[in-house]
Amino acid sequence: MINHLFTTNELKVEEIQQILADAMKFSEGMVWKPEGQMFSANLFFENSTRTKCSFEVAERRLGLSVIPFEVQTSSVQKGETLYDTVKTLEAIGVNTLVIRHGQDRYFDELVGRVNIPIINGGDGCGHHPTQSLLDLLTIYQEFGRFAGLKIAIIGDIRHSRVARSNADALTRLGAEVVFSGPEEWFDQHSLSSQKFKPIDEAVLQADVVMLLRVQHERHQKKGSFTAADYHRQFGLTLDREKQMMSHAIIMHPAPVNRNVEIADSLVECKRSRIFKQMENGVYVRMAVLKRSLESIQGGYTNENSYSERQLSSI
Amino acid sequence: MINHLFTTNELKVEEIQQILADAMKFSEGMVWKPEGQMFSANLFFENSTRTKCSFEVAERRLGLSVIPFEVQTSSVQKGETLYDTVKTLEAIGVNTLVIRHGQDRYFDELVGRVNIPIINGGDGCGHHPTQSLLDLLTIYQEFGRFAGLKIAIIGDIRHSRVARSNADALTRLGAEVVFSGPEEWFDQHSLSSQKFKPIDEAVLQADVVMLLRVQHERHQKKGSFTAADYHRQFGLTLDREKQMMSHAIIMHPAPVNRNVEIADSLVECKRSRIFKQMENGVYVRMAVLKRSLESIQGGYTNENSYSERQLSSI
Amino acid sequence: MINHLFTTNELKVEEIQQILADAMKFSEGMVWKPEGQMFSANLFFENSTRTKCSFEVAERRLGLSVIPFEVQTSSVQKGETLYDTVKTLEAIGVNTLVIRHGQDRYFDELVGRVNIPIINGGDGCGHHPTQSLLDLLTIYQEFGRFAGLKIAIIGDIRHSRVARSNADALTRLGAEVVFSGPEEWFDQHSLSSQKFKPIDEAVLQADVVMLLRVQHERHQKKGSFTAADYHRQFGLTLDREKQMMSHAIIMHPAPVNRNVEIADSLVECKRSRIFKQMENGVYVRMAVLKRSLESIQGGYTNENSYSERQLSSI
Numbered sequence: 001m002i003n004h005l006f007t008t009n010e011l012k013v014e015e016i017q018q019i020l021a022d023a024m025k026f027s028e029g030m031v032w033k034p035e036g037q038m039f040s041a042n043l044f045f046e047n048s049t050r051t052k053c054s055f056e057v058a059e060r061r062l063g064l065s066v067i068p069f070e071v072q073t074s075s076v077q078k079g080e081t082l083y084d085t086v087k088t089l090e091a092i093g094v095n096t097l098v099i100r101h102g103q104d105r106y107f108d109e110l111v112g113r114v115n116i117p118i119i120n121g122g123d124g125c126g127h128h129p130t131q132s133l134l135d136l137l138t139i140y141q142e143f144g145r146f147a148g149l150k151i152a153i154i155g156d157i158r159h160s161r162v163a164r165s166n167a168d169a170l171t172r173l174g175a176e177v178v179f180s181g182p183e184e185w186f187d188q189h190s191l192s193s194q195k196f197k198p199i200d201e202a203v204l205q206a207d208v209v210m211l212l213r214v215q216h217e218r219h220q221k222k223g224s225f226t227a228a229d230y231h232r233q234f235g236l237t238l239d240r241e242k243q244m245m246s247h248a249i250i251m252h253p254a255p256v257n258r259n260v261e262i263a264d265s266l267v268e269c270k271r272s273r274i275f276k277q278m279e280n281g282v283y284v285r286m287a288v289l290k291r292s293l294e295s296i297q298g299g300y301t302n303e304n305s306y307s308e309r310q311l312s313s314i
Numbered sequence: 315m316i317n318h319l320f321t322t323n324e325l326k327v328e329e330i331q332q333i334l335a336d337a338m339k340f341s342e343g344m345v346w347k348p349e350g351q352m353f354s355a356n357l358f359f360e361n362s363t364r365t366k367c368s369f370e371v372a373e374r375r376l377g378l379s380v381i382p383f384e385v386q387t388s389s390v391q392k393g394e395t396l397y398d399t400v401k402t403l404e405a406i407g408v409n410t411l412v413i414r415h416g417q418d419r420y421f422d423e424l425v426g427r428v429n430i431p432i433i434n435g436g437d438g439c440g441h442h443p444t445q446s447l448l449d450l451l452t453i454y455q456e457f458g459r460f461a462g463l464k465i466a467i468i469g470d471i472r473h474s475r476v477a478r479s480n481a482d483a484l485t486r487l488g489a490e491v492v493f494s495g496p497e498e499w500f501d502q503h504s505l506s507s508q509k510f511k512p513i514d515e516a517v518l519q520a521d522v523v524m525l526l527r528v529q530h531e532r533h534q535k536k537g538s539f540t541a542a543d544y545h546r547q548f549g550l551t552l553d554r555e556k557q558m559m560s561h562a563i564i565m566h567p568a569p570v571n572r573n574v575e576i577a578d579s580l581v582e583c584k585r586s587r588i589f590k591q592m593e594n595g596v597y598v599r600m601a602v603l604k605r606s607l608e609s610i611q612g613g614y615t616n617e618n619s620y621s622e623r624q625l626s627s628i
Numbered sequence: 629m630i631n632h633l634f635t636t637n638e639l640k641v642e643e644i645q646q647i648l649a650d651a652m653k654f655s656e657g658m659v660w661k662p663e664g665q666m667f668s669a670n671l672f673f674e675n676s677t678r679t680k681c682s683f684e685v686a687e688r689r690l691g692l693s694v695i696p697f698e699v700q701t702s703s704v705q706k707g708e709t710l711y712d713t714v715k716t717l718e719a720i721g722v723n724t725l726v727i728r729h730g731q732d733r734y735f736d737e738l739v740g741r742v743n744i745p746i747i748n749g750g751d752g753c754g755h756h757p758t759q760s761l762l763d764l765l766t767i768y769q770e771f772g773r774f775a776g777l778k779i780a781i782i783g784d785i786r787h788s789r790v791a792r793s794n795a796d797a798l799t800r801l802g803a804e805v806v807f808s809g810p811e812e813w814f815d816q817h818s819l820s821s822q823k824f825k826p827i828d829e830a831v832l833q834a835d836v837v838m839l840l841r842v843q844h845e846r847h848q849k850k851g852s853f854t855a856a857d858y859h860r861q862f863g864l865t866l867d868r869e870k871q872m873m874s875h876a877i878i879m880h881p882a883p884v885n886r887n888v889e890i891a892d893s894l895v896e897c898k899r900s901r902i903f904k905q906m907e908n909g910v911y912v913r914m915a916v917l918k919r920s921l922e923s924i925q926g927g928y929t930n931e932n933s934y935s936e937r938q939l940s941s942i
Contacts, residue, residue: 037374037375039371039374041367044701047701047702047703047705047706048701048702048703049697049702049703049704049708049713049716049717050703050716050720052701052702053669053695053697053716053717053720053722054720056695056696057667057693057695057720057721057722060665060667060693060695061665065371065374067367067370067371067374068370068382068696069363069367070384070698070701071701072386072700072701073358073361073362073366073384073385073386074361074362074363074366075361075362075363075364075569076363077361078361078569079569079571080363080569084568084569084570085363087589088363088364088367088568088569088589088592089363089367090589091589091590091592091593092364092367092368092371092592092593092595092596093371093593093596094367094371254712254716255703255706255707255708255712255716256712257707275715275716275718275719276719278716278719278720279719279720279721281720282720282721351688351689353685353688355681379685379688381681381684381685381688382684382696383677383681384698386700387672387675387676387680387698387699387700388675388676388677388680389675389676389677389678389883390677391675392675392883393883393885394677394883398882398883398884399677401903402677402678402681402882402883402903402906403677403681404903405903405904405906405907406678406681406682406685406906406907406909406910407685407907407910408681408685
C-alpha cells in the first residue's frame with residue numbers, strides 16, 4: 001500500500017510516533033538512502049519559502065534527484081488539471097510528489113488513481129501535516145512527553161491549517177489544547193471539542209504558547225484589526241511573555257508578522273523555538289519521505305552513522 | 315561535428331533508427347554516462363510540463379548537472395538576445411542546451427556560431443523533434459515496424475509542430491500518413507504530399523489514431539468551434555472509438571483537452587498510449603542527449619547493465 | 629570568523645591575491661571540495677543570467693547541493709523581510725548564500741546576525757565584488773601584472789556597481805584608472821580620486837578599455853541619448869577601436885547593448901575578452917565560495933589534479 005500523507009488525522013498514534021522517532025534519528029545523524037536513483041518533485045501552487053526549501057533540503061539529504069517544477073511556467077497555464085499534471089510526472093518517472101495547493105482537500109481527486117506517494121505540503125485552509133509533525137517534534141524534544149502538557153494555540157484559528165492539524169494530534173497524544181484569539185475567527189463547529197480561553201489566562205497556564213500567523217492573504221476582506229490593535233489584544237506582548245511559566249516555550253509556524261502576533265524582540269528570545277521548528281522541519285520531512293519511499297521500494301540505513309537513542313516514551 | 319537536433323527532417327533514416335535503438339536500450343535499463351562532470355541547461359521560453367520535466371529527468375539519469383534557467387528572471391528581461399544568452403551559457407561551461415522558443419526556426423541564427431550541441435524542444439509552429447521521436451518509439455514498440463502502417467493524424471494540423479515532424483519521418487520510414495480535422499486548419503502547401511480524409515473514414519482504417527491538441531494559445535482569434543462542436547465533428551468520441559480496428563491504438567501529445575479532442579473516459583482506456591508516450595519521452599531524450607554529448611566528447615556504457623535486444627528491424 | 633564577501637573595498641590586497649591565485653588554479657583544473665554534503669542557495673531579487681548561472685555552475689563544480697529559491701514564489705511575497713528569509717535558510721541547513729538585491733548595502737542589516745557566509749552578487753548601485761574579481765583575473769591573465777597598467781572605464785559610471793568596485797581594487801593593486809563617458813553620469817563625490825578624460829584620449833592610452841553597460845533599468849527617467857547618439861559620442865566605435873594600442877584589450881561586464889556601448893562586430897573581435905570574462909567568472913566564484921566555506925569548516929584539495937603555477941607576482 002502506498003503511504004501518502006495528506007492529514008495527521010489519518011495517522012494512527014503509532015505512525016506519528018514512528019515518524020517522530022525517525023526524525024529524532026535524522027537529527028542525530030542517521031543516514032538513510034533509497035536504493036538506486038529516485039526522483040521527487042515539489043508542486044507548490046502557493047508561495048512558500050520554509051516548507052518548500054525544507055523539502056528541497058530533506059530530499060537532497062536522502063540522495064533524491066529533485067525535478068524542478070514551476071507552476072508559472074508549466075502546462076497548468078494551458079489549463080492542465082492537477083490530476084493530469086500528477087499523472088504526467090508519474091509517467092516520466094518521478095517517484096514521489098510534495099504538493100501545496102490552495103484548494104481544500106485537493107488530494108481527494110487523486111486518492112486511488114495515482115501510483116506514487118504524495119505528501120501534502122498544505123491544502124487551502126485545511127491541513128499541513130509536516131508542519132504539525134515538526135511542531136510535535138519540537139515539543140517532544142523540549143519536554144520528553146506529550147501527556148499532561150498544556151498547549152495554547154493563539155490567533156487566526158479559522159484560517160489556520162496548523163491549528164486544525166495540531167489540535168487533533170496533540171489531543172490524541174495526551175496533551176490538553178486550548179485556543180485563544182479573536183472570537184470571530186474561532187470556528188465552533190470544526191473545533192468543538194476544544195476549549196476557548198481569554199488570552200491572558202491561556203498564556204499564564206501554558207507549557208507551550210503556539211502563535212498562529214495572521215494570514216492576510218486568506219482573509220477575503222480587510223480584517224477589523226490594525227496591526228497595533230491585534231498585537232495589544234491578541235499578540236504575545238512583552239508583558240504577556242513575563243506572565244509565562246519559567247519553563248514555557250514560544251512557537252510560531254512563521255513567517256512571523258513582527259509586532260503583530262509577537263513582539264519583535266521575542267522572536268529570537270530564549271524561550272523561542274521558532275528557528276528550532278524550522279530546523280526540525282527538515283528532519284520531519286526526511287522521515288515522512290522515508291516512510292513514503294519505503295512503501296514503494298526498499299532503502300538502506302547506515303547503522304554505523306549514528307547512535308540510536310531510545311524513543312519508546314514518545 | 316556537433317550533433318544538434320533541430321528537426322527530424324534533417325535526420326537520415328539511419329540516424330532515426332540509431333536514436334530509437336538507443337531509446338529502446340535505455341527503456342531496458344542501459345546505463346550510459348558522459349566522462350567527467352557535464353552541464354546542461356533547459357531554456358524554455360514557452361510553458362511546458364511534459365517536455366521540460368522529461369528532459370530534466372533524462373539529464374539526471376545520464377548524470378548531468380543541470381543549471382536552472384528561468385526566462386522570467388534572466389537577462390532576457392533586460393533585452394538580451396537569444397544568441398547572447400546561448401553564448402553566455404557556453405562561456406560559463408554549459409555543455410549542451412535544450413531550447414523551446416516561440417519563434418519558428420529560432421535556431422537558424424545559432425547554427426555555425428555556437429560550439430555546444432543544441433536540442434530543439436519546440437520552435438513556434440515549426441518542429442518538435444523529440445516529441446516526434448517518442449511517437450515513433452511508441453509506434454515501433456507496438457507494431458515492431460513502420461512499413462505498411464496507416465497513421466491518421468487528426469486535428470489542428472496547421473499549428474501543430476507534431477504533425478509536421480511526424481508526417482515527414484513516418485513517411486520516410488514506410489508508413490502511410492493521412493490527415494483529418496477542420497479543413498480550414500489544413501495547410502495545403504506545407505503538407506501537400508499527404509492525404510486529407512474525413513474523420514470517420516480516417517479512424518476506421520487507421521492502425522494509429524494520433525490526435526493533436528487544440529492549441530488555444532496559438533490561435534490568433536477565437537476559433538469558430540465550441541468545445542462540444544469540435545468534439546462532435548473532429549474529436550475521438552466514444553462512438554468513433556468503437557469503429558477503430560481491434561488492434562489500433564490512440565496517441566495524443568498532451569496536454570489533453572478532455573472531451574474536446576478525445577472523450578474523457580478514453581484518455582486512460584486500454585487502447586490509449588498517451589501515458590506510455592510520456593514515459594517513452596524520457597528514453598528518447600536520453601538517446602538524443604547521448605547523441606549530442608558523444609559528438610563533443612566520449613562516454614561509457616555499462617554493458618552489463620542491460621541485455622541488448624536486436625533492433626535491426628526498425 | 630565568517631568570510632562574507634560584500635565589497636572588494638573590504639578585502640586586503642593579500643586577500644584579493646589569494647582569491648585570484650585560487651581562481652587561476654581552478655582554471656587549470658584544481659579540484660577542491662568541502663567535506664560532507666554542503667548546501668548553498670542563490671537569492672536573486674534582480675534579474676540575472678550571467679552571475680546567477682555562473683554561481684550555479686561554480687557551486688556544482690565544488691560538489692555543493694544547490695537549494696532552488698525563486699523570489700517570486702517565496703514568502704517574500706507574503707512580506708517576509710530579507711533578514712527573516714536569510715535566518716530561515718540558515719535554520720534549515722543552508723551553509724552559504726549568494727544574494728543579489730536592489731537595495732544598496734542590503735547586507736548591513738545582516739552583518740553580525742547571521743552565522744553562514746554571504747556572498748554579494750550585486751547590491752543596488754553599490755557593489756558587485758565577484759564581477760570585479762573576474763575583471764581583475766582577466767587583466768592579470770593578459771598582462772601578468774597590474775602595476776603600471778592604464779585602465780579606462782567608460783560609460784554609466786554613476787549607476788555602475790562595476791566601476792565602483794574596480795576603481796578601488798585596481799588602484800590598490802597599482803594600476804591607473806581613468807573614467808570617461810557622459811559627464812552628467814559621473815559622480816564627483818564618490819569617485820573623487822579618479823581622473824576623468826575625454827573618450828578619444830582615454831581609448832588611445834589604455835591597456836584595457838573597460839566598457840560599462842547602459843543600465844536602462846536603473847535610469848529613473850529616459851536618458852537624453854538615443855542609442856545612436858550614445859554610440860557616436862561615448863561608445864567603442866569601429867574608428868575608436870582602430871586608435872587602441874596593438875596590445876590593448878576590450879572588456880565589458882555584459883549583457884552588451886550591441887551598437888550602443890560597443891559596435892556589434894567588436895563584441896567577438898580578437899581584442900575582446902568579453903566571453904573570457906564570463907568563463908573567468910566561474911573560476912573566481914569557485915575561489916570565493918571556497919574562501920567562504922573554509923571559514924566555517926574544512927575542505928580538501930586533490931593535489932594531483934592540477935599542476936600548480938607560480939602566482940607570486942600577482
